[in-house]
Amino acid sequence: METKAEASETMSDLRNHAEEIAEQFSDHLDIDADDVEERLQNLVDEYRVPVDEARRSVVNSYLDEAGLDRDELGRGGNEEVHLADIDQDEQWVDVTAKVVELWEPRSESISQVGLLGDESGRMKFVSFTTSDLPEIEEGKVYRLGNVVTDEYQGNFSVKLNRTTSIEELDEDIEVGDDATTVEGALVDIQSGSGLIKRCPEEGCTRVLQNGRCNEHGNVEGEFDLRIKGVLDDGDAVHEVIFGRDMTEDLTGITLEEAQEMAMDALDTTVVVDEMRTDLIGRYYRVSGPELGRYVLADDTERLNEPADAEAVLIKARSI
């Protein structure tokens, strides 16, 4: 009885090992748990190798087959994490995320760069040319196995690498709105603000430069209002984008009025000039989701109430 129980325990033990190993290599090799179990069993039963050693040996032979280093496998079965939970540099993780946005890579070494999103939030991703990975598409959901987290100035991103597995999933993800709140003085309004024209092509909406869309060439643009501003609290800067509604609220200038102003002056820049005069050098609090380096303003409040001098006074006297 005892030996039978022991034997069946070893059996299920081997099965577990086999499934774990198959899972570990599922991104790299076409193997199933039965094959793995057979190899393990052969070592354990026929050659009397301890289970641990058998597992080690089987993993090594698969590593050889896949042409991988042990490090590249991660530590066997990464943690599947939510983007918002990523708070450490150089962690190997798996994520399931939607490609929210693809950006123009700024360098030859980058094959794709953009924004991933899951229920918890959004995060930048980078994929390098040398990794030779299939391209992922905007709006689709993927399970990305074995990506590495990266930190730059307190901002986290994930890097795809040559061991990353990319599996397209037939599902949609409601991308979470990880709203953040920033405040400070508006110290600059950047170019591309005020009365702008957008490309009218289906799904494009790129901002035209001198009547040209980067993608579609010369087009008859559609007017829109937007402000790309810089909030600065003396410690850090935050770039903020105010869309049409927020811009209208903030400046009291509607799109129609802006178009009239531009028509009267025969120049669209009068609009942004007026906005500069109204907004720069004042304090604001802005909340909204973070998109790359920008905060998209959903809610904006001009800070008119007096600041708390008492708290600073107490601190000043304490040092």
Add this chain to the structure above:
Amino acid sequence: MSSNEVPSREVARRVFAEEFNDASYTFKESDDERAPVYLLLPTGEKANRVFLVGTLTEKEDVGEDNEYWRGRIVDPTGTFFVYAGQYQPEAASALRDLEPPAYVSVVGKPRTYETDDGNVNVSVRPESISVVDATTRDRWVVETAQRTVERIERFDQEGNEYGRMSREEYDLPTDRYKTAAVSALQSLEEAGGDELGGSDGADTADASDSESESEGSDADTASPEPNA
């Protein structure tokens, strides 16, 4: 990764006039010709840009052939000098149109120049000048006091290279800047609710906002009648 990032924008430091005018040492952190030039603040921080709010008390066109405007902007601790000429057309035209006294905010770059007698003077080359109200000015005073106190707190910390640089270049006690911050804050308390421009300083674009704000704060400060 960092090489693929857009160079980050320089933070606009908050510094009172007294400390700003004590600064004189400038440096670069790279050999690149276009690398940013930093002014070393005596409390141990590098400043390539500043944001200040104060009262414009005087303006004068000191240019010879071309317009060159000089403005004096006063905070609770001293006076900032700002200079704007043809290369700062927006700021120059703002100074031309302004009637002192007025609360203004300035975003700008520190500039140093050596006088004939070998002293180094510091001024601000403005990127923008805007007319603001009293609450914005008071908010700046509190914020600048806070940032100053934070710099003083960090000053002697290990690894604070700008603190170390300040000790080498200036050897000024940070106490005086703490005292300046404290008296700046006290000047706000003394002014109480009766502040210059508090009612007429709000600009028209935000008139509706500030109205609703002040209603709100009235309600907050009114002491509720006890229900007997």
